[in-house]
Amino acid sequence: MIVGIATAQNRISPVFDCAGHITIYRIENGIPQIKQECDIQTASYIAKVTALNKLCVDKIICGAISREFHSMLIAGGIEVTPWISGNVEDILRAVCDNTIADKRFLMPGCSRNRCRCRRQSLKHNKNTI
Amino acid sequence: MKNNFSGKAQRLDASTDIILNSINDGVFTVDKDWKITSFNRAAEQITGVPRTEAIGKPCCDVFKASICENGCALHHTIITGQPIKNKRIYIITADGTKKWIDISTAFLREADGQIVGGVETFRDISQVEELKKELQANYTFSDIISKNHKMRRIFAIMPEIANSSSTVLIEGESGTGKELFARAIHNLSPRKKKPFIAINCAALPDTLLESELFGYKAGAFTDAKKDKPGRFAQANRGTLFLDEIGDISQALQVRLLRVLQEKIYEPLGSVESQHADVRIIAATNKNLHDLVKKNIFRSDLFYRINVIRLQLIPLRERKEDIPLLIDHFIHHFNSITGKAVTNVAPSVLSTLMHYDFPGNVRELENIIEHAFVLCSSDTILLKHLPAEFALQESDTTDYTAISDGKHTFKAMEKNIIIEALKKNHWNRCTTAKYLGIHKSTLFRKIKSLNIHLPSNDGRSKTNNP
Numbered sequence: 001m002i003v004g005i006a007t008a009q010n011r012i013s014p015v016f017d018c019a020g021h022i023t024i025y026r027i028e029n030g031i032p033q034i035k036q037e038c039d040i041q042t043a044s045y046i047a048k049v050t051a052l053n054k055l056c057v058d059k060i061i062c063g064a065i066s067r068e069f070h071s072m073l074i075a076g077g078i079e080v081t082p083w084i085s086g087n088v089e090d091i092l093r094a095v096c097d098n099t100i101a102d103k104r105f106l107m108p109g110c111s112r113n114r115c116r117c118r119r120q121s122l123k124h125n126k127n128t129i
Numbered sequence: 130m131k132n133n134f135s136g137k138a139q140r141l142d143a144s145t146d147i148i149l150n151s152i153n154d155g156v157f158t159v160d161k162d163w164k165i166t167s168f169n170r171a172a173e174q175i176t177g178v179p180r181t182e183a184i185g186k187p188c189c190d191v192f193k194a195s196i197c198e199n200g201c202a203l204h205h206t207i208i209t210g211q212p213i214k215n216k217r218i219y220i221i222t223a224d225g226t227k228k229w230i231d232i233s234t235a236f237l238r239e240a241d242g243q244i245v246g247g248v249e250t251f252r253d254i255s256q257v258e259e260l261k262k263e264l265q266a267n268y269t270f271s272d273i274i275s276k277n278h279k280m281r282r283i284f285a286i287m288p289e290i291a292n293s294s295s296t297v298l299i300e301g302e303s304g305t306g307k308e309l310f311a312r313a314i315h316n317l318s319p320r321k322k323k324p325f326i327a328i329n330c331a332a333l334p335d336t337l338l339e340s341e342l343f344g345y346k347a348g349a350f351t352d353a354k355k356d357k358p359g360r361f362a363q364a365n366r367g368t369l370f371l372d373e374i375g376d377i378s379q380a381l382q383v384r385l386l387r388v389l390q391e392k393i394y395e396p397l398g399s400v401e402s403q404h405a406d407v408r409i410i411a412a413t414n415k416n417l418h419d420l421v422k423k424n425i426f427r428s429d430l431f432y433r434i435n436v437i438r439l440q441l442i443p444l445r446e447r448k449e450d451i452p453l454l455i456d457h458f459i460h461h462f463n464s465i466t467g468k469a470v471t472n473v474a475p476s477v478l479s480t481l482m483h484y485d486f487p488g489n490v491r492e493l494e495n496i497i498e499h500a501f502v503l504c505s506s507d508t509i510l511l512k513h514l515p516a517e518f519a520l521q522e523s524d525t526t527d528y529t530a531i532s533d534g535k536h537t538f539k540a541m542e543k544n545i546i547i548e549a550l551k552k553n554h555w556n557r558c559t560t561a562k563y564l565g566i567h568k569s570t571l572f573r574k575i576k577s578l579n580i581h582l583p584s585n586d587g588r589s590k591t592n593n594p
């Protein structure tokens with residue numbers, strides 16, 4: 001599985017719509033390996049989805065995301081696990097351990113009942129890693 | 130003495146809290162590590178983050194603003210000592226909505242002059258932005274609301290369609306949002322900074338439409354005193370939306386065909402050709418294929434505009450979108466009228482779910498607008514709907530009261546399903562489609578709500594005519 005994580009100063013980028021940098025990891029047998037790093041700041045939503053598709057990204061782990069961009073990623077066949085915050089290393093470990101749905105990684109104000117995008121996405125992503 | 134001092138400090142903190150919570154602007158403060166130290170009530174309301182969850186967390190994870198990663202206003206103020214006033218940014222709320230706010234920042238200094246953090250105040254300006262959007266018709270992909278799978282399929286290809294410069298034909302009944310789709314395609318496309326020009330081909334007589342589209346030169350006809358650029362010229366490097374294209378005459382079809390084929394046209398009275406760098410989006414509420422068969426519409430023009438065809442689904446075939454659209458229009462009219470309507474009564478929802486909406490989404494919008502005029506509470510009731518719905522009030526009341534006289538949600542749901550099954554001759558697949566739910570959901574509801582089906586149901590009907 002190829003996972004993209006939007007990062008800023010070793011933390012998850014707070015707003016994926018405005019994220020400047022994304023690190024692409026290949027996760028095999030629970031071991032992550034950096035595949036590529038790319039800048040995505042100036043690109044439009046369409047260009048970002050196209051770029052992520054070209055990089056064969058299966059899943060995006062990100063912080064806040066607008067409904068518009070979220071829909072475009074889903075339409076582009078990319079799974080999204082939004083409303084995540086914390087250090088990249090912790091998040092990556094949680095992705096590998098399949099514990100990313102833990103409450104401790106949720107952004108403040110984002111309970112599962114409140115964040116529509118996350119609820120749909122977690123349902124969709126169940127048992128995928 | 131010390132206790133007396135700490136008591137005074139506590140009273141000061143409490144009064145500061147009272148003051149901060151009584152103002153309408155959101156206020157939060159951060160320490161030098163960018164952790165939130167105070168968060169007032171307005172900040173809770175605007176961001177949707179409870180104070181208990183915000184305190185002690187990094188401000189970027191709480192605020193989720195467009196400038197958090199690049200160009201943080203508080204960072205700038207604390208580093209340079211320069212306050213920022215009324216900067217327009219957006220934050221992302223917990224449901225994924227972009228909310229526009231105005232922010233101002235200042236630093237917090239201790240008595241000895243040392244900077245210990247910063248304060249940010251912000252004001253919700255989403256209402257202003259909503260009105261701006263209304264005036265500029267600057268619609269995007271996010272303004273199209275649907276969870277219908279056929280519409281979702283259209284959403285999936287929208288970015289590719291927008292990115293290309295191919296001609297698009299949008300077919301759909303009146304009120305399905307053809308112009309909204311056209312504007313969304315334009316606003317997603319590389320041409321978004323250039324004009325979007327819309328013209329209704331059915332609204333103008335043929336000769337006038339020709340001069341409107343192609344323009345004219347001075348002296349081309351009586352009263353043509355000076356040159357007038359046509360819509361093709363106005364839409365140069367942008368998008369031209371030809372609404373109701375099925376209504377144009379054969380003669381104009383030929384001229385339009387030439388522009389689409391050769392990308393050149395001549396304004397009336399001109400001997401010089403002009404190049405047309407325009408993307409065409411055409412729309413019609415008629416079936417152009419049928420018009421071609423009847424020789425009313427030229428087949429060559431049809432095939433020229435039928436490069437990418439989008440077929441918009443009428444609202445009666447995507448009833449699952451009705452609650453979403455009602456929510457959207459309530460939010461929209463709240464912004465415009467300043468009212469605080471929160472929802473519709475269950476009887477209103479059930480009435481609207483049973484209505485066929487010949488006027489589609491536009492008709493639903495008009496119904497909600499009508500209800501807004503009459504509604505002075507927070508809930509839209511049946512009496513606030515237009516007269517034709519109010520007439521159904523007695524029917525609906527009877528029908529919600531069928532089961533044990535209880536107006537519970539389950540009883541209403543049961544009655545809605547029974548009515549839908551009756552209407553569709555107890556055929557469960559047709560009923561599921563009619564209700565806009567999956568057939569397995571319907572089967573589950575029939576079982577859980579204990580609905581008894583007749584022995585001669587929809588399936589046996591087809592076998593025993």
